[in-house]
Amino acid sequence: MTRASAAIPDPAAFLAQIDSVRTSDHPRFVRMLAQIHREAPRLNPAEQWHLRYLDAWQTAYQGDYTKADAQLRAVAEHAGDATLAARASAMRLTGLGFTRRYEEAFALADRLATDLPNIKDPLARFQVLFNLAQSMLLADKRDLALNYARMIESNLPPGATLCPPRSLQITIRYDSPTLTSSSPEFHQAIETCKAAGQPVYVNTLRLVMVDTYLRENQPAKALALLDRIEPGIKRNGLYAHIESTAVFRARALLALGRLADARTAALAALSLSDPNEISEALKAVYEVLYKVEKERGDTAVALSYFERYTVQDKGYLNDVSARALAYQTVQQHLLTGKLETEKLSRQNAMLRLQRALDAKAVETGRLYILMLLLIVAFIASWLYRLKRSQLRFKRLSHHDGLTGIFNHQHFIGEAARVLQASKKKKEQACLISIDLDYFKQVNDTHGHAMGDAVLKQTVAICQQELRPADLFGRLGGEEFGILLAGCSRHQGLEIANRIRIAIDATPMGHDDCVITISASVGLASTEVSGHDLQRLCKEADAALYRAKGAGRNRVVAHAGTGDLLDKEGIPVPGSTLRSGATPVSVAELE
Numbered sequence: 001m002t003r004a005s006a007a008i009p010d011p012a013a014f015l016a017q018i019d020s021v022r023t024s025d026h027p028r029f030v031r032m033l034a035q036i037h038r039e040a041p042r043l044n045p046a047e048q049w050h051l052r053y054l055d056a057w058q059t060a061y062q063g064d065y066t067k068a069d070a071q072l073r074a075v076a077e078h079a080g081d082a083t084l085a086a087r088a089s090a091m092r093l094t095g096l097g098f099t100r101r102y103e104e105a106f107a108l109a110d111r112l113a114t115d116l117p118n119i120k121d122p123l124a125r126f127q128v129l130f131n132l133a134q135s136m137l138l139a140d141k142r143d144l145a146l147n148y149a150r151m152i153e154s155n156l157p158p159g160a161t162l163c164p165p166r167s168l169q170i171t172i173r174y175d176s177p178t179l180t181s182s183s184p185e186f187h188q189a190i191e192t193c194k195a196a197g198q199p200v201y202v203n204t205l206r207l208v209m210v211d212t213y214l215r216e217n218q219p220a221k222a223l224a225l226l227d228r229i230e231p232g233i234k235r236n237g238l239y240a241h242i243e244s245t246a247v248f249r250a251r252a253l254l255a256l257g258r259l260a261d262a263r264t265a266a267l268a269a270l271s272l273s274d275p276n277e278i279s280e281a282l283k284a285v286y287e288v289l290y291k292v293e294k295e296r297g298d299t300a301v302a303l304s305y306f307e308r309y310t311v312q313d314k315g316y317l318n319d320v321s322a323r324a325l326a327y328q329t330v331q332q333h334l335l336t337g338k339l340e341t342e343k344l345s346r347q348n349a350m351l352r353l354q355r356a357l358d359a360k361a362v363e364t365g366r367l368y369i370l371m372l373l374l375i376v377a378f379i380a381s382w383l384y385r386l387k388r389s390q391l392r393f394k395r396l397s398h399h400d401g402l403t404g405i406f407n408h409q410h411f412i413g414e415a416a417r418v419l420q421a422s423k424k425k426k427e428q429a430c431l432i433s434i435d436l437d438y439f440k441q442v443n444d445t446h447g448h449a450m451g452d453a454v455l456k457q458t459v460a461i462c463q464q465e466l467r468p469a470d471l472f473g474r475l476g477g478e479e480f481g482i483l484l485a486g487c488s489r490h491q492g493l494e495i496a497n498r499i500r501i502a503i504d505a506t507p508m509g510h511d512d513c514v515i516t517i518s519a520s521v522g523l524a525s526t527e528v529s530g531h532d533l534q535r536l537c538k539e540a541d542a543a544l545y546r547a548k549g550a551g552r553n554r555v556v557a558h559a560g561t562g563d564l565l566d567k568e569g570i571p572v573p574g575s576t577l578r579s580g581a582t583p584v585s586v587a588e589l590e
């Protein structure tokens, strides 16, 4: 929608301008308001709400506080503009006071006071503070009202003058004995507002001055001042001022003894208000009428006015106590609310603490479980290592470090056990004793390392000829023992000779140094020697000794006739046991 044809080129600026002349030039305010209303359909939503606020303000200005309150509430709740909402709420405070909705007024005052730090717009802040001061005045909390007035004074919005806070301070001190018609601050406030071009404030202060003259029993001065200010008051059209002017005029005329004029003025004042309402103004009007009629001697009419006066007086007193009560009630509610909130927040804190404790307990529990698991894992790993080293030590204590086969001690122990079992099962077994020939020469010629390599390779060759059940051990330097379980003497001789041949035939040593070596073998069998290990050892050693003596590289079996093997390794009774080209002699033992 275009605004090219609009008479008001910038509605927002125009609205701001209307806003600024509300009290300084009220007739212009009314004219401008009517002007922008003609263009209302062209306004955007924000401008519409601003206009509605100004309409509400004017409604309150004219004295229709109930209607104004509904309008202001709509602005506060739906405008979606925090500043305008604060201003509308501030305006509502005064109207709620006038319509005697004191509890609502004080509750709203409290909300606004709490929200004050968030109200950043200087004009809105000014308006909130101003109306808060007035609501405190309503509750007869003059000290609080003065505090708000001073806050306004020390923090004026741009373009504002000292007029509003100064006149507010005078209003707050209204009725106080320290404020007289000659108090300099009174006159200074009037001058400040005059200089600021604020006729509404000037009139407020002058009306307070009129009332002060009346209280000081200076009715002539009061009347003179009223005569002077009445045209301006009528021009500005502020209902509260018009009503006060009429009432003060009646009071002044009565005090001057101008009974007929006083009566006329009082009836004029009465016509401005709803006679059934309770107000300070009506109370004053009925008092004037009662006194006028009494002076005139019309007792019946005087009595009827007196009755209305007492109703108003009582009503007014009730109203004062109602305000005080409402204030106390709101404070009590707020206090209860605060206590309730504190209680709730204490409970919340307790709950939070409890939750934190529970969480800590769970965490501690987890920590304990973790620690326990760690301890268990540590113990398990420690036991595992212990077992492993036990096994290693056991193995080391049972086996020969160089070749890995049983050491002498373990071999003897195991051999005794196997022989024992063989004896029980009535099985035969053979004990073979192997000794490498001229091994010293290997060490001397090729070094100790070469000797070790030969020993290991000899073991490997022997193992190829053995069965899993056979026992194999290193009995000394280059001497080995084999116990063949479940083995006849002939079988034993075959195995012994295969071992001898294999040793003799296998080149040993390193890559760069290869040698051949032979072994002499002695054999004892349970068939001849029985199952006693000691005897078997002794007789196998003796056979070995004989093999060495007979020229080495041969197998000699102890006793019996099948102890000699031919060159193919077939046992031949009485023949020589030898291999390859090496001439070997065989001795038949015993």
Ligand SMILES: Nc1nc2c(ncn2[C@@H]2O[C@H](COP(=O)(O)OP(=O)(O)OP(=O)(O)O)[C@@H](O)[C@H]2O)c(=O)[nH]1
Pocket: 402, 435, 436, 437, 438, 439, 440, 441, 443, 447, 448, 449, 450, 451, 452, 455, 476, 477, 478, 548, 552
């Ligand atoms: N390299 C090495 N040599 C060993 C080991 N144990 C013993 N010997 C050596 O084996 C040699 C055994 O020599 P001797 O008892 O004289 O026997 P031999 O030289 O084999 O002669 P015969 O048995 O008579 O044929 C010694 O020189 C020992 O030092 C060992 O573990 N490693």
